[in-house]
Amino acid sequence: MSKVTIDIPPDFILGAAASAWQTEGWHGKKAGQDSYLDAWYQQDRHVWHNGYGPAVATDFINRYREDVALMKACGLTHYRTSINWSRFLLDYETAQVDEEYASYYDSLLDEMAANGIEPMLCLEHYELPAILLEKYGGWGAKKVVDLFVRYAEQVFARYAHRVKRWFVFNEPIVVQTRVYLDALRWPGQQSTATWMQWNHHKNLATARVVALFRAGGWAGTIGTILNPEVTWPRSSAPHDRKAAEMYDLFYNRVFLDPAIKGEYPPALLQLLAQHQIAWQYSEEDLALIAAHRVDEVGLNLYYPHRVKAPSRAWHADTPFHPAYYYEPFELPGRRMNPSRGWEIEPRIVADIARRMRDEYGNFPWFIAENGMGIENEARFRDADGEIQDDYRIAFIAEHLYQALLARQAGSNCQGYMLWAFTDNVSPMNAFKNRYGLIEIDLEHQRQRRMKKSAHWFRQLRVSRQLTL
Numbered sequence: 001m002s003k004v005t006i007d008i009p010p011d012f013i014l015g016a017a018a019s020a021w022q023t024e025g026w027h028g029k030k031a032g033q034d035s036y037l038d039a040w041y042q043q044d045r046h047v048w049h050n051g052y053g054p055a056v057a058t059d060f061i062n063r064y065r066e067d068v069a070l071m072k073a074c075g076l077t078h079y080r081t082s083i084n085w086s087r088f089l090l091d092y093e094t095a096q097v098d099e100e101y102a103s104y105y106d107s108l109l110d111e112m113a114a115n116g117i118e119p120m121l122c123l124e125h126y127e128l129p130a131i132l133l134e135k136y137g138g139w140g141a142k143k144v145v146d147l148f149v150r151y152a153e154q155v156f157a158r159y160a161h162r163v164k165r166w167f168v169f170n171e172p173i174v175v176q177t178r179v180y181l182d183a184l185r186w187p188g189q190q191s192t193a194t195w196m197q198w199n200h201h202k203n204l205a206t207a208r209v210v211a212l213f214r215a216g217g218w219a220g221t222i223g224t225i226l227n228p229e230v231t232w233p234r235s236s237a238p239h240d241r242k243a244a245e246m247y248d249l250f251y252n253r254v255f256l257d258p259a260i261k262g263e264y265p266p267a268l269l270q271l272l273a274q275h276q277i278a279w280q281y282s283e284e285d286l287a288l289i290a291a292h293r294v295d296e297v298g299l300n301l302y303y304p305h306r307v308k309a310p311s312r313a314w315h316a317d318t319p320f321h322p323a324y325y326y327e328p329f330e331l332p333g334r335r336m337n338p339s340r341g342w343e344i345e346p347r348i349v350a351d352i353a354r355r356m357r358d359e360y361g362n363f364p365w366f367i368a369e370n371g372m373g374i375e376n377e378a379r380f381r382d383a384d385g386e387i388q389d390d391y392r393i394a395f396i397a398e399h400l401y402q403a404l405l406a407r408q409a410g411s412n413c414q415g416y417m418l419w420a421f422t423d424n425v426s427p428m429n430a431f432k433n434r435y436g437l438i439e440i441d442l443e444h445q446r447q448r449r450m451k452k453s454a455h456w457f458r459q460l461r462v463s464r465q466l467t468l
């Protein structure tokens with residue numbers, strides 16, 4: 001293919017993302033401040049990578065000044081991270097703020113402002129306090145919605161005058177899908193009703209936090225970050241298309257529709273009723289969801305999800321699972337990232353852009369995460385010690401190109417954020433797969449080094465053009 005160049009609009013976000021738990025480390029964490037992820041990591045050593053894990057993570061909490069300088073060196077316009085709910089408060093019931101942790105965010109925001117990096121903050125990136133899971137069953141309890149709103153009040157009171165872009169959740173569907181739908185992760189227990197209850201309470205929490213933010217009269221915007229898995233059927237045959245529609249309903253529209261349209265898809269409600277999924281919701285909850293919709297959505301886009309019609313009949317005596325309606329389909333010859341086992345297909349961006357335009361009224365969105373995790377990346381180090389991650393440059397370029405084309409065609413796409421700014425701790429497998437523009441060299445005191453992609457990313461900012 002001959003080279004093409006496309007302009008990057010002046011207001012287009014060129015950023016990178018991270019989360020609190022995946023970078024900060026446990027330095028300064030007090031007894032009782034464990035998050036759900038901390039609790040899981042403490043009891044399951046196999047998720048640590050060669051002994052490295054969340055205890056120190058990237059040590060961002062101590063090294064953020066160095067890292068903000070690197071954000072600038074990479075040409076980032078925006079940096080997205082979360083505030084760790086489990087650490088921001090000393091008491092989740094009274095919402096008593098941990099001054100030590102809160103003042104670290106004051107300094108981080110000062111440092112970012114001084115370096116011209118716009119912060120984007122998310123209130124929950126899997127950081128549910130562990131004690132709330134133990135005591136109330138986590139998001140299964142409506143009480144936890146109230147406690148989350150109290151936490152959000154404290155966060156907004158402290159920072160909303162200086163942070164212009166807020167997000168309620170990052171990927172709110174993930175934890176309960178792994179824990180209650182698929183029973184793959186601690187404390188693992190299959191219950192589709194619990195899964196839907198968590199979904200609903202997170203949708204309700206989104207609406208209530210949106211209402212809270214607006215009532216505060218803050219100048220910024222409030223959105224949420226979702227991970228719609230662009231779902232493609234094996235064929236255009238009706239039974240395969242039906243499988244894709246069902247997947248989309250249970251895993252994508254269950255959050256997209258309430259956030260943007262203010263309602264659950266009627267077909268989803270009908271199916272849940274048909275399968276006697278005992279989740280609780282009230283008319284008042286639905287009215288709140290209808291009344292308080294987000295201003296924008298960040299979308300985490302990694303790979304397409306391909307499905308086909310199920311080949312087996314479901315046994316009525318086993319608990320209902322959405323997989324009743326679909327089976328995964330592996331396209332022969334698909335391009336893969338072998339480290340993560342994810343297909344590489346940049347047209348997912350065009351697909352979601354079209355959807356945002358046609359099905360969601362040209363709703364404002366941006367790519368909140370997109371990236372490539374690579375195992376044992378040190379093998380790509382050159383003689384000067386720099387990781388030559390040409391595969392990452394190609395990956396970013398191809399996805400960013402699709403986003404820019406969509407924007408040219410009228411999609412309300414606000415920007416592109418890479419996952420991740422630095423290598424960091426994955427909830428799945430700690431430091432095994434490296435995603436960063438910046439290498440974290442674990443064997444050498446977590447020394448930071450720009451990878452080849454970091455220099456390339458900076459050029460995007462300087463030239464405001466992408467060539468591929």
Ligand code: BG6
Nearest residue numbers: 170171300373419426427428433
């Ligand atoms: C996203 C999450 O789903 O994917 C991140 O928001 C996560 O927290 C990223 O780290 C990459 O996935 P993984 O499982 O390889 O870390």
